Amino acid sequence: MIENKAYRSIFSPCSVQERKENFDSYWAFTQQHAGELLEEDKDLVNKREKLKYFQDHPVRSRNPLPNPELFYRNYVKFKDDPQSVDRKTLLLTTIYKFARHEWVGISGAWEIIPTMAEAKTLTDKISRVHLAEEFCHVRFFHEMLRTFHLDKVEWVPLGPVKQKIYKIFPRLPGFLMDTPAFVTELMGMTFYQHLDALFEEVLADEPEARQRLREILHEIMVDEMAHVGQRRNFIGPTGIKAAQLMVAPLYRGFFRDIPEAKYLFNIEQMIQEGLAFDYNSVSPQLLTRSWVPSYCQA
Numbered sequence: 001m002i003e004n005k006a007y008r009s010i011f012s013p014c015s016v017q018e019r020k021e022n023f024d025s026y027w028a029f030t031q032q033h034a035g036e037l038l039e040e041d042k043d044l045v046n047k048r049e050k051l052k053y054f055q056d057h058p059v060r061s062r063n064p065l066p067n068p069e070l071f072y073r074n075y076v077k078f079k080d081d082p083q084s085v086d087r088k089t090l091l092l093t094t095i096y097k098f099a100r101h102e103w104v105g106i107s108g109a110w111e112i113i114p115t116m117a118e119a120k121t122l123t124d125k126i127s128r129v130h131l132a133e134e135f136c137h138v139r140f141f142h143e144m145l146r147t148f149h150l151d152k153v154e155w156v157p158l159g160p161v162k163q164k165i166y167k168i169f170p171r172l173p174g175f176l177m178d179t180p181a182f183v184t185e186l187m188g189m190t191f192y193q194h195l196d197a198l199f200e201e202v203l204a205d206e207p208e209a210r211q212r213l214r215e216i217l218h219e220i221m222v223d224e225m226a227h228v229g230q231r232r233n234f235i236g237p238t239g240i241k242a243a244q245l246m247v248a249p250l251y252r253g254f255f256r257d258i259p260e261a262k263y264l265f266n267i268e269q270m271i272q273e274g275l276a277f278d279y280n281s282v283s284p285q286l287l288t289r290s291w292v293p294s295y296c297q298a
């Protein structure tokens with residue numbers, strides 16, 4: 001379909017008309033990609049099927065973690081010295097913490113934004129399906145952890161202050177909310193690219209589990225890549241400038257809350273890749289399943 005090395009920066013300019021056309025095209029994509037919305041369950045038909053496939057064909061790591069208690073003691077809040085903990089455990093606690101932020105953010109937003117029945121505009125509908133997709137990601141992350149025999153993971157709310165911030169965020173008017181929402185998606189995408197690369201090294205002695213984690217991650221990345229373009233499409237020239245300024249502080253601030261991340265991930269490199277993001281770094285196999293704004297295609 002689309003050829004690699006054929007993309008422009010995610011910060012490329014576009015006209016108001018192009019944005020309108022891209023919302024139409026995203027909506028057409030997301031409906032066939034995600035399938036019917038199951039609003040009661042915060043779920044989507046095609047995603048549910050994918051998860052069921054993973055659950056019905058389980059893969060489990062050959063060996064449990066060296067010390068599963070280390071994971072359970074540190075996954076919600078890191079209590080030990082991360083430097084004294086093995087890289088596999090650090091990888092899994094980082095995945096949990098990243099997903100937990102996502103889960104808290106979307107749980108707050110789900111209660112606030114219009115339901116599909118209440119949706120008045122196309123962007124309302126897009127946002128509803130987008131959030132349902134994020135709930136599916138949390139289920140996918142849960143399955144990743146189960147692949148490493150971690151069956152007792154619970155999704156714990158954040159502290160009251162952060163919980164409150166996540167509740168206020170979706171109530172903000174578009175001109176305040178759209179830029180950080182875009183940068184957050186971009187951060188997700190660059191984080192997942194780093195995670196994908198890290199699987200290779202950290203899970204080298206677990207080829208089957210590594211393959212399964214990668215399959216699950218790619219399911220998420222196909223969506224995230226589309227979210228990046230979709231949220232980009234909400235902002236105009238001022239938002240673009242603000243977004244570029246926001247990349248570094250937002251990434252740094254976010255990962256400050258995951259103290260073990262810096263032992264595995266190069267956060268500064270992630271920032272550079274976020275600023276340079278143009279889809280050329282994404283494999284063609286994932287790109288053909290996803291969606292890219294027309295103005296980011298050369």
Ligand SMILES: [Fe+2]
Nearest residue numbers: 102134137224
């Ligand atoms: Fe997500």
Ligand SMILES: [Fe+2]
Nearest residue numbers: 185188224227
């Ligand atoms: Fe997303």
